Amino acid sequence: METTRRVLVVDDEEGMRATLAANLELEGYEVAEARDGAHALELVRQQRFALVISDVRMPGLNGVETFREMKRIQPELTVVLMTAFALEQLVEEGISEGVYAVIHKPFSMEHLVRMVGRALGPRAVLVVDDLPDVAEAIVAGLREAGLRAEAVYDGHTAIRRAREEAVDVCVLDLVMPSLDGVKTYEQLRRLSSEIRVIGMTGHAGSEMIHAFTRRGGYTCLRKPFEVRDLVLAIARARSDPGAC
CATH class of the missing domain: 3.40.50.2300 (Response regulator)
Structure with missing residues (x-):
């Protein structure tokens, strides 16, 4: 499948990862899963992704730290962060450094699918x-x-x-x-x-x-x-x- 349809989902909660992956696959995306930030960086070094959807709060590297490292590997990468918390300093730092958007948990899969479609568009x-x-x-x-x-x-x-x-x-x-x-x-x-x-x-x-x-x-x-x-x-x- 073309790189423009390849999405990486990063979340330490296995159930959330599986749910997101299943819904995106139904929309025709090729989805890889990473259990934490270190695993995500390993995958980004191995293959190219058009979009990464990452939780913010994870053990080890948090979502913003993972975003920074991924952008060093693939500067053109588009990243959406997920969080269950109000917009905090950590998330604001990520946004100021180029995070595409932040989606707040809980969210509907319909909202996520629309956002993914927009994030993979021209984005001008x-x-x-x-x-x-x-x-x-x-x-x-x-x-x-x-x-x-x-x-x-x-x-x-x-x-x-x-x-x-x-x-x-x-x-x-x-x-x-x-x-x-x-x-x-x-x-x-x-x-x-x-x-x-x-x-x-x-x-x-x-x-x-x-x-x-x-x-x-x-x-x-x-x-x-x-x-x-x-x-x-x-x-x-x-x-x-x-x-x-």
């Missing part, structure tokens, strides 16, 4: 800001964190780019000439309900922000913000079952 983050320097600086920060990202400078181009290729997450300035963020968002959602949209603004009033979130915008960040905060917002949006 589209940054839209009418100030090119701002857009490019955000893209540079996202790429440094291990995310695939590109910039466009107006709403019309954003809509065209989303139509031409799959856009996973759109980071959208709300105040732009010609087509503002709310109108751009509405057109993006008509193209695909799967696109997560995160707003950003340094000027929009509360009425515009509320209009954006009422229509389904995931969240809105106030400029200036740290790239780390945006990376966390992207991972949370990807992880949210209500946004799938």
